[in-house]
Amino acid sequence: MSVWPTTRYRATSVSWMIFRARRPARSSASYWPGRRRTHPPRLPTLLKQQRLPRAGRPLPHNPEDQNFDSRDSRSAHTMPMREQLRNFKKERIMQEAERLFFERGFRGTSLEAIADSMGMTKPFVYGIYDKKTDILYDISLRNISMSLEAVESARQTGGTPADRLAEVARRLTRVCIEHREAVTVFFREEASLEPEHLLVINDMKGRVDRAIGELLQEGVAAGIFQVSDVRIAALAIGGMISWTYSWYRPAGRLSAEDIQSQMALLALRVAGFKT
Amino acid sequence: MSVWPTTRYRATSVSWMIFRARRPARSSASYWPGRRRTHPPRLPTLLKQQRLPRAGRPLPHNPEDQNFDSRDSRSAHTMPMREQLRNFKKERIMQEAERLFFERGFRGTSLEAIADSMGMTKPFVYGIYDKKTDILYDISLRNISMSLEAVESARQTGGTPADRLAEVARRLTRVCIEHREAVTVFFREEASLEPEHLLVINDMKGRVDRAIGELLQEGVAAGIFQVSDVRIAALAIGGMISWTYSWYRPAGRLSAEDIQSQMALLALRVAGFKT
Numbered sequence: 001m002s003v004w005p006t007t008r009y010r011a012t013s014v015s016w017m018i019f020r021a022r023r024p025a026r027s028s029a030s031y032w033p034g035r036r037r038t039h040p041p042r043l044p045t046l047l048k049q050q051r052l053p054r055a056g057r058p059l060p061h062n063p064e065d066q067n068f069d070s071r072d073s074r075s076a077h078t079m080p081m082r083e084q085l086r087n088f089k090k091e092r093i094m095q096e097a098e099r100l101f102f103e104r105g106f107r108g109t110s111l112e113a114i115a116d117s118m119g120m121t122k123p124f125v126y127g128i129y130d131k132k133t134d135i136l137y138d139i140s141l142r143n144i145s146m147s148l149e150a151v152e153s154a155r156q157t158g159g160t161p162a163d164r165l166a167e168v169a170r171r172l173t174r175v176c177i178e179h180r181e182a183v184t185v186f187f188r189e190e191a192s193l194e195p196e197h198l199l200v201i202n203d204m205k206g207r208v209d210r211a212i213g214e215l216l217q218e219g220v221a222a223g224i225f226q227v228s229d230v231r232i233a234a235l236a237i238g239g240m241i242s243w244t245y246s247w248y249r250p251a252g253r254l255s256a257e258d259i260q261s262q263m264a265l266l267a268l269r270v271a272g273f274k275t
Numbered sequence: 276m277s278v279w280p281t282t283r284y285r286a287t288s289v290s291w292m293i294f295r296a297r298r299p300a301r302s303s304a305s306y307w308p309g310r311r312r313t314h315p316p317r318l319p320t321l322l323k324q325q326r327l328p329r330a331g332r333p334l335p336h337n338p339e340d341q342n343f344d345s346r347d348s349r350s351a352h353t354m355p356m357r358e359q360l361r362n363f364k365k366e367r368i369m370q371e372a373e374r375l376f377f378e379r380g381f382r383g384t385s386l387e388a389i390a391d392s393m394g395m396t397k398p399f400v401y402g403i404y405d406k407k408t409d410i411l412y413d414i415s416l417r418n419i420s421m422s423l424e425a426v427e428s429a430r431q432t433g434g435t436p437a438d439r440l441a442e443v444a445r446r447l448t449r450v451c452i453e454h455r456e457a458v459t460v461f462f463r464e465e466a467s468l469e470p471e472h473l474l475v476i477n478d479m480k481g482r483v484d485r486a487i488g489e490l491l492q493e494g495v496a497a498g499i500f501q502v503s504d505v506r507i508a509a510l511a512i513g514g515m516i517s518w519t520y521s522w523y524r525p526a527g528r529l530s531a532e533d534i535q536s537q538m539a540l541l542a543l544r545v546a547g548f549k550t
Contacts, residue, residue: 229537232534235518236515239515
């Protein structure tokens, strides 16, 4: 069988080159719909096991790998080249999508535009993501994961509940300031998430609020905090810190560090901490 | 001249009825583009004069009337019927648009969909609004005006700066809770506003923050508040209150009044008020 396609592309060599260029090699034609896929575990199971799937397709040779961060902690030496390449692509698609969603909104950005902005064509994106909402889910998931990680890691530092609450506020403020484009997309486009994705995201949001609440409760039990309603106080701290994304300007009057310190101080006040 | 149009609609009476139904009467054909309009004053002038225009078209017989609230304070007896009708239409369009923007997002809602949801056709909306962004502007403007009005009115109540700050927090929380659909649209769709509209909105947002800051400063001067950075504290209070829109649920554990009281208490803590 000839490698040449039907007469349509034979006559004009330029059209044929474009046709080739826009079409992946047959051997790696993994973007065709209808191919067999391993189905991810169902949501209730995931929530119970606290395993949080990424929306991007699992690698064919390792369908169990649903590790969240595409910047995998395994070194370049131990991770198979194919997986490295895939993670690199995923990372770049997420970066471009984040920027475009921020500038034009989720609905105003097509998968084609994301591919375009990387000088690629749509099949490049389809090789990693089936749907645009999956990219939004990954951006949201990374974002809320960073917040949760900031709160959880700060809670495990030593010191009194007051020291730890101040550290929680500092780290959470840093995430909101450093990743404010992602945070903006995250808050703005919540309604564009698939219902099952929103469930996961809201569950994680709840865990951030509960973690702050537990720390406040610990301080109350230790007699150093005074809070009449722990849950409202936790939401207030979360709110005043999250809000920084909307007003922080890199060229502003205060540095990011100054704002982190101020938020730590104000979080302690909300907690009724007596210095 | 016959009232009947060209042969095209003469033959089928049903088509003609549809044609008539979708077409406004010629005498009130105010939605046709190209008609003469009075141009609104330029933005710097407006900002200086603190006159904030609504985006909807001014009434032909009273082009100077750029009163913000379509629910005009003039009674039904003194306001001309034509103006009353226009305000009623504007109000209804804003309500429907608010609901649809909240449910489907600004980009996901067409002017046609807004008209549809009222059982009307597009020209009905075009009679009041030229562009969809003008509706978004009016929703945003009303929303930020309510917040500003809540803060300004509370500042003018009697009592110490502490009494007034508590009242500011209570009233602002009430706006965020009662109008949380509008508030959600307002925060979510900011990027969809026209640049000149965004300028007006951001100016008013700044006025809300400055008003809180001035009240804090007053308390500091009176020796009852202790704040190391007045502007950050004002933004923190604004943030923790605004955030309520994202977590308040009508069927939740606490009533709206409870949350208002809690926010008043926490705002005083952020202000470093010593009880």
